[in-house]
Amino acid sequence: MALLEVKKMNAGYGDADVLRDVDLHVEEGEIVAVVGSNGAGKTTLLRALSGVIASRGEVRFAGRDAAGMAPDEAFGRGLVQVPEGRQLFDRMTVQDNLRMGAFRRRDAAAVRRDFQRMYELFPVLGERRNQLAGSMSGGEQQMAAMARGLMAAPRLLMVDEMSLGLAPVIVERLLEVLTDIQKQGVTVLLVEQDVHSALSVADRGYVLERGRVALTGPARELLDDPRVKEAYLGL
Amino acid sequence: MRALVWVLAAAAVAALAIVPFTLSPVMVQFGISMLLFAVLAQGWNIIGGFTGYASFGNSVFFGLGTYGTAVAMVQFHLSFALGLVIGAAVAVAFAVLIGLPVLRLRGHYFAITTLALSEAVAAIISNLDIAGRNQGLILPLIRGDTMFYELSLGLMVLATLTVLWLARSRFGFGLIAIREREDAAEVMGIPTTRYKVMAFALAALFSALAGGIQAYYLTFIDPASAFDLSLNVRMIIMAVFGGAGTVLGPVIGAFLLSGVSEVLASYITGVASLFFGLVIIAAVLFTPKGVIDAARRLPRRGLAYFLDAVRETRL
Numbered sequence: 383m384a385l386l387e388v389k390k391m392n393a394g395y396g397d398a399d400v401l402r403d404v405d406l407h408v409e410e411g412e413i414v415a416v417v418g419s420n421g422a423g424k425t426t427l428l429r430a431l432s433g434v435i436a437s438r439g440e441v442r443f444a445g446r447d448a449a450g451m452a453p454d455e456a457f458g459r460g461l462v463q464v465p466e467g468r469q470l471f472d473r474m475t476v477q478d479n480l481r482m483g484a485f486r487r488r489d490a491a492a493v494r495r496d497f498q499r500m501y502e503l504f505p506v507l508g509e510r511r512n513q514l515a516g517s518m519s520g521g522e523q524q525m526a527a528m529a530r531g532l533m534a535a536p537r538l539l540m541v542d543e544m545s546l547g548l549a550p551v552i553v554e555r556l557l558e559v560l561t562d563i564q565k566q567g568v569t570v571l572l573v574e575q576d577v578h579s580a581l582s583v584a585d586r587g588y589v590l591e592r593g594r595v596a597l598t599g600p601a602r603e604l605l606d607d608p609r610v611k612e613a614y615l616g617l
Numbered sequence: 618m619r620a621l622v623w624v625l626a627a628a629a630v631a632a633l634a635i636v637p638f639t640l641s642p643v644m645v646q647f648g649i650s651m652l653l654f655a656v657l658a659q660g661w662n663i664i665g666g667f668t669g670y671a672s673f674g675n676s677v678f679f680g681l682g683t684y685g686t687a688v689a690m691v692q693f694h695l696s697f698a699l700g701l702v703i704g705a706a707v708a709v710a711f712a713v714l715i716g717l718p719v720l721r722l723r724g725h726y727f728a729i730t731t732l733a734l735s736e737a738v739a740a741i742i743s744n745l746d747i748a749g750r751n752q753g754l755i756l757p758l759i760r761g762d763t764m765f766y767e768l769s770l771g772l773m774v775l776a777t778l779t780v781l782w783l784a785r786s787r788f789g790f791g792l793i794a795i796r797e798r799e800d801a802a803e804v805m806g807i808p809t810t811r812y813k814v815m816a817f818a819l820a821a822l823f824s825a826l827a828g829g830i831q832a833y834y835l836t837f838i839d840p841a842s843a844f845d846l847s848l849n850v851r852m853i854i855m856a857v858f859g860g861a862g863t864v865l866g867p868v869i870g871a872f873l874l875s876g877v878s879e880v881l882a883s884y885i886t887g888v889a890s891l892f893f894g895l896v897i898i899a900a901v902l903f904t905p906k907g908v909i910d911a912a913r914r915l916p917r918r919g920l921a922y923f924l925d926a927v928r929e930t931r932l
Contacts, residue, residue: 453803453804453806454807457804463804465800469800469801470801471794471797471798471801473797474793481790482794482801482802485790485794485805485807486806530805534805534806
């Protein structure tokens with residue numbers, strides 16, 4: 383059974399629906415990419431999933447009905463977001479930012495192990511654990527934001543626009559990390575404008591266009607699809 | 618170093634506790650006012666310093682505490698202890714009810730909205746027969762400065778221990794997250810609304826208890842003095858002067874500024890508040906993070922600390 387299953391989701395702001403009849407599913411252990419251009423509804427999808435805005439339609443998460451949850455309830459069930467723009471606590475240390483990710487966890491020993499795991503996954507964060515998060519570079523901040531999300535021990539990590547404003551070599555490194563954490567058993571929903579990067583690391587992909595799923599399939603096939611090439615890759 | 622601070626703090630509390638038995642009645646009266654100010658500054662510290670919501674509604678909690686206690690004692694002939702409990706309960710209930718809508722506002726909007734609360738509640742109280750309308754209420758007179766002093770000291774210690782717990786607890790960590798970045802706190806699964814309302818209620822509890830003690834101590838209250846906005850301004854100044862968001866800062870701020878304003882008032886009566894204003898301006902300019910931060914870093918940084926502060930303030 384799918385970890386996340388969305389059927390006929392409609393969501394938007396006020397009377398205007400941005401998402402129209404979106405069907406989507408994420409299997410346990412997968413990396414699924416949702417790609418599309420500006421205004422296609424990618425962020426709206428994430429906001430609807432994490433309960434920040436209301437939605438209509440069917441949402442099941444880990445076998446239970448998950449439509450219309452409040453944000454902290456969604457978080458409690460393991461739907462964790464790495465928000466667009468990173469949203470770190472700039473005036474707190476890297477270590478305190480990671481602690482914030484584990485805010486709701488009460489298994490102290492496992493949290494300690496996860497700190498260790500994060501510093502192995504992102505050695506630079508280990509070196510800078512006592513530095514203020516706001517004083518780091520954009521790439522380091524993105525790593526801190528992902529580590530903070532992972533500290534919540536998510537069942538599904540939803541990563542929003544990870545590559546925004548970062549140098550290609552940094553994006554490359556972050557994509558490697560995604561496959562690393564996939565190997566450690568974390569399921570990832572990656573929402574990206576950078577179609578090529580996202581599909582190169584994902585198992586499957588969805589192409590959103592004007593709030594609808596225009597194309598879906600294995601990421602490899604999407605990368606080779608002439609329509610994707612033409613519209614998004616400029617080939 | 619840390620242990621030393623707490624030994625000193627314990628010694629200071631012990632020294633304060635014997636004041637009524639060693640110093641003059643005038644000093645005891647000054648002490649009561651100083652300690653109650655420390656409680657108020659500490660209460661503001663919870664919502665303003667830790668949670669980052671600059672509240673001007675704390676003087677309303679204080680006023681509700683005074684009226685709750687006074688009405689219970691005068692109209693219903695209940696004991697002082699019961700009056701305190703009732704005053705605190707009224708203020709906490711008010712904080713929860715008003716907090717649910719008002720704490721959705723952020724920054725200046727929150728400040729402005731709470732600013733209006735004082736006037737509104739004072740106007741309502743002035744029209745209630747049970748609260749003595751405009752004339753206010755006169756409480757039974759007792760002579761017991763020592764009792765009031767020790768009670769205020771106990772309350773101050775309790776408020777400070779509460780803030781100490783806050784600084785180390787999960788709840789307090791969540792409040793700091795809200796102060797630092799509320800959207801991110803929400804993404805991290807912190808129930809922000811519940812936490813903010815709880816912080817507001819905790820601030821209300823201490824403000825109201827201080828109000829209850831003040832009412833019985835002064836034996837007379839009226840709407841103008843109970844819901845005095847300038848009292849709220851003083852709490853903020855004391856908390857920020859000492860160090861908002863720290864455990865001991867607001868207490869130190871309240872002690873120092875109470876002392877300064879008392880000295881100024883007795884030597885240069887007419888222009889005391891002018892000089893008080895100058896002290897505040899100097900403090901904001903040179904020690905914007907509070908005297909507790911200055912005390913910590915000054916020995917190492919020397920005069921450069923003040924220069925950095927002036928540069929960072931960017932007036």
